[in-house]
Amino acid sequence: MPAYESVIGLEVHAQLNTESKLFCACSTKFGNEPNDNVCPVCSGMPGVLPVLNAKAVEYAAKLGLATGCTVQNKSVFERKNYFYPDLPKGYQISQLQQSICTAGVLSVEVDGKKRNVRINRIQIEEDAGKNIHSAAENASFVDLNRTSVPLLEIVSEPDLRTAEEAVAYLKALRSILLYLGISDGNMEEGSFRCDANVSIREKGSEEYGTRCELKNLNSFRFVQKAIEYEIDRQIDLIEDGEEVDQETRLYNPEKNATFTMRGKEEAHDYRYFPDPDLVPVLIKDETIAAWQSELPELPSEKLERFLEDFKLPADEAELLSGELAVAEFFEASVEAYKGDTPRKVANWIIGDLLPHLNDNGMSLSDCKLTPESLAGLVELLDKGDISQKIGRKIFPELCETGADPEKLVKDKGLVQVSDTGALEGVVDEVIQENPDEAEAYRGGKKKLMSFFMGQIMRKTKGQANPGVVTELLQKKLG
Template identity: 85%
Template sequence: MPAYETVIGLEVHAQLNTESKLFCSCSTKFGNDPNENVCPVCSGMPGVLPVLNAKVVEYAAKLGLATGCTVQNKSVFERKNYFYPDLPKGYQISQLEQSICTNGVLTIEVDGEKKDVRINRIQMEEDAGKNIHSAAENASFVDLNRTSVPLLEIVSEPDIRSAKEAVAYLKTLRSILLYLGISDGNMEEGSFRCDANVSIRPFGQEEYGTRCELKNLNSFRFVERAIEYEVERQIDLIEDGEEVDQETRLYNPDKNATFTMRGKEEAHDYRYFPDPDLVPVQVDDAMIAEWQGQLPELPTEKRERFLDEFGLPQDDAELLTAELAVAEFFEAAAESYGGKPRKVANWMIGELLPYLNENGLTADRCKLSPEGLAGLVKLLDSGDISQKIGKKIFPELCETGADPAKLVKEKGLVQVSDTGALEAVVDEVITENPDEAEAFRGGKKKLMSFFMGQVMRKTKGQANPGVVTQLLQKKLS
């Protein structure tokens, strides 16, 4: 048993799928030219007044309801004061003391064990801009397009005890955001990013150790590796008789190491105070009840239904319900298939999901339709194509969206199952290889694969393996 216990709390920032920013009508579209999505409000010009985007309140409340939080009837925006070039007002509008959602819980599962991680609060806040540094021009620039883009900050209690648990928490939270349709969860574009507060303490000690904040981790793999490195770094310091400094650190994935960014601030360093330009947010019980009724089937509920309705193994159900687009694709394919959907699930997990990952696609952007996947599995069931042929044409189906039955017919890939036609080929192969046939009859059963290969070569891979196996066993017995 290790001498130290890891203690982790996560702060997740999720960008919301609103068309306009938190306090103005500027677009939130990603990828526009620098400073294109900017107006006097989000650029912090003197004398302007912010106007709250009501959709952000709805989205925040729905995430709170989906994670068991209490949605507060009254919440307050505050000014978080700090001075960076990408923060034009000199403060960020956020929440702290009176956040919109409090005291929730997220259930995660690691190695078959379920665990509840408490959520301290969910708060609405605006994003900052982006600093751009050009070594070639020896200059720095500021892009304010993201300034005032609406975020939800989800702050967990320090209940997480390992890097694996941290990743499970993040995946579960991201999945809920996708199911609610309030965020795209795109980690590469920064719509879902995480700060991890990491400390260690001797087992049995109740007092927390000195924490370090790992800033802006933007992939699950980096989260896991950064936390594991930081834990080892802190253990080494303590065992060498040194102290852990409370600080903010950055993770360098190329070196797989964390490095000091700055000293870690406390809340009082930011001089929070209620924003005098924004009135308190009032949400009545009737509105909360209406939003509760609009919640969709959430990942946990869908996973349990997949287990009961489709008889899938636990691991398969988890993979197929992790993202809403994948779950919907599977359900549509299973309905089109009409039989036991286990075969459809196998093709999705074994072929479709790897293809999507390799090509940076989501299930709803793949040209292969659910009906197309069901059609492919039906061709396999009928013996019209072999598993090998199915895998061979799968990438083309994903790239073109072609009808599987038409494609295999056009390419001349329909499997030969006619016993009479195949019997002639089998006889020919046995006649051409008398020594091998005699050896097989003498007990060298491994030669079956040799004969199968010869038949497949002569039929250009189109012979039905099941029929060929039966004929060979009959002829060679």
Template identity: 60%
Template structure:
């Protein structure tokens, strides 16, 4: 059996965070009663004329600029013809041969190696509605609230060779569109979703194999699992002498399998032609320059700066920039305290508490100034690192400033040598066998003594001073 390699391309659909739809003034608000955000245009009524939402053009251009695409000064909307109940006009308004952005790329890091993924095109299109299949009833309903919602579709080159590369690329895109503020990134609500095109070929073969398109990939984990399953399925099929069929397959996350959905269409099946109701979209040089000046520092540049600022390994710094909110929080706190120690608290105690509670940074009441103050009062010895870790959940939840909190709770660290010396003497007197063993060469017992003293002082003893006193009294100073 020959060795195979995967060939993967992604088609990522990003819902643009405009207040109104792409070709009408209906709101894009999620969760409204069915068919309440609908008008003659987005419901496909004959004679209703679309008009382009300029903010959607603005947002699409920002995505193109952030991915080093060529921005076309003129692009054309086309009708993509197919029939489905949630597509009221019988066609989707998309872009075909003249998209708004082309020929970009994105660099991703996988296992310490950089990989460049080409971006073929970014085009605008309106979303379809939603079919609702009622359980227990032999009937389906159509909700057109989503119909007409503005999307950009980001089509990659087939440059990825593993599920890990695909997920790294997808995460990088997600970070970009959320940093730009052009998408809310809510995958559960369908704001960011993708289809994966997967094929395999013998290693070294220059031609591509037959590809399948995977749908229903609504999380980074499901993208990885679906691609891995599909690669294995195609390998098994070829080993059994079967041919791979070009088709669209649906991913079942519960069973972790892909199942055939329908034959895969080609572009000519959609009978594209320019939409006669819409003029070409034109972007002036002045407009493009103004939009380019809006670009914030993007995640890849920010992570490199955070690595230089903190000395953190790249994977840990990447966690800090996984969302703009997280990166901004770190940046503000790091301006008031030691950046590496701020990062350690965020990557450790903060993420632990957020994950345990199922919340996000937006839900916590701790401010960057409060986190910086916590780092600083540990540094100046007001409390120990252990106490800081113990009280972190309370601070995250109630939003109190750390110094006032520890003073009100009587948690200030004991740094008075005479008070600590008495505690050390008591512990040594209560454990004569361990003292003798330590002096006989079992120096690992030092941690035992420190633990006993910390217990006796309810964790408030200054650890450095405890160690100094112990070493002196045990004859090691």
């Protein structure tokens, strides 16, 4: 049986967070009543003329610069012709032959192996509307709010070889978009969605197999599962002596399977031609240079700085730098922290804050914990005022209320007792109450230390400093 490898290329659509649409002044706000954000231009009324949103051009160029693309001095808008109820003009304004950005690269790493994924092009295009099907009313409706919302289509070369690499590429691309501040990357609302072209071939072959396109995958998990299923499906077909048909397929997450949607179209099927209502986009070299100078620190640069400045392990630095909001929270917390071990702050974010957000379906913006409060919590631990157990006990309340940790532990009477004189009497009392255990400990049963620790913690309601107690017990038990 031959060994196979998969060949994967991705087409990503990222909605730009401009205030107005690509060719008109209508709002791009998500969640408005159906057909609220609509005018004669985006609804395709006869005789109207589009006017290009300059901010969309700037955002597209900045993504190109951030991914090593060449920003073209001249790009052209074209009409992509097809009929669908959510496309009122009967065509979509896009780019193909002369896109705004070309020939970039994005590096990803999976299981310690680095892969450079070439970006064929980044093009500006308008979104279509949304069809809404109501089984209860036995009717279909069209919402044009999304029509002409500005998108960037980022088309990769078929350089990916596994579903894991595809997900890593998507996460890296989304992270760059967020760092640039040009898209919110919200997959649930459709601001960041992906089509995957998947084929297989025998290992060592240079020829591509027949590809299938998987449409509108709206979560990283579904991207991975859909690609994995499609790879297995194509291998099964070939091994059964059948052929893979070139087609567009949809992924059903409930059945974890892909299903035929339609035959795969080629570019010529859409009859692309330059849009006669839009002049070419001309960008001067000095404008491109100015946009280059405005680029923020990018995820890969921040990762390197976290490794260098904070001496974090690679996996922790990667996790903290991957999301802009998390990276900014971490840096603000470290700046507020008076200690000299930034990794302690990192550990609380990775081990406690992020799981808390995930378990409660929250984002950082929903959480009331401030960087100053997190820094204060770590400082209380550094000083021995509270134990890790108490820190974790109050952590959910800090996230829900934004309370000052020092005031909170004082108000609740949770300040740890570290005074040797105050604890010595409790230690003596526990030893006197348990003479048999004390004798057994002295006879070599050192595991009884946890027994004595538990008794002391019970008497002090968990407020005794474990380090001080251990030192006193070792001294008095010998």
